[in-house]
Amino acid sequence: MAEEFEPKILGILCNWCTYAGADLAGTSRIQYPPNVRVIRVMCTGRIDPSYVMEAFSLGADAVLISGCHIGDCHYIAGNFKARRRIALTRKLLQEYGIDPRRLKMTFVSASEGALWGEVVKDMVNTIKKLGPSPVQKKSDLHAGPGAAHAADDDLAEIAKFSAGKKLEAAPIQKKA
Numbered sequence: 165m166a167e168e169f170e171p172k173i174l175g176i177l178c179n180w181c182t183y184a185g186a187d188l189a190g191t192s193r194i195q196y197p198p199n200v201r202v203i204r205v206m207c208t209g210r211i212d213p214s215y216v217m218e219a220f221s222l223g224a225d226a227v228l229i230s231g232c233h234i235g236d237c238h239y240i241a242g243n244f245k246a247r248r249r250i251a252l253t254r255k256l257l258q259e260y261g262i263d264p265r266r267l268k269m270t271f272v273s274a275s276e277g278a279l280w281g282e283v284v285k286d287m288v289n290t291i292k293k294l295g296p297s298p299v300q301k302k303s304d305l306h307a308g309p310g311a312a313h314a315a316d317d318d319l320a321e322i323a324k325f326s327a328g329k330k331l332e333a334a335p336i337q338k339k340a
């Protein structure tokens with residue numbers, strides 16, 4: 165019997181709200197699917213669209229970005245900026261033939277552990293219906309024994325890369 169498709173979802177969570185909410189879900193023993201591998205960032209505003217594209221290129225089936233509620237960002241407007249960037253990135257994904265539902269932004273506070281569980285369940289159900297990422301089909305990460313491990317390794321690589329990456333503003337290009 166064929167194994168049920170288990171989506172590999174990269175979660176990029178703000179340290180102050182959703183990461184703490186996900187932690188609360190764990191300490192409260194809230195049950196939810198284990199499909200999300202988490203990277204913690206200080207604010208969703210520091211998420212570059214290239215992280216999302218790289219995640220898909222390395223075999224993620226979906227990317228879930230979650231941070232403070234609008235108005236609660238610890239850096240004032242980081243989540244506003246993230247929301248705008250994600251809307252644009254979804255359009256970009258569509259251009260590449262990737263269903264924009266594979267990229268989602270949610271707002272979960274540190275006290276909303278139960279909500280985090282619901283967000284993950286909802287995302288996993290959506291991605292199960294969509295099936296494996298079309299990028300992934302091309303790179304054949306789901307084919308053959310050991311393929312799941314290959315995808316795991318790739319996501320772990322992204323996590324290591326992002327965790328060790330310093331946040332630096334891109335230099336302003338002066339016009340000649």
Ligand code: FES
Nearest residue numbers: 178207231232238
């Ligand atoms: S500090 Fe949480 S989204 Fe900005």
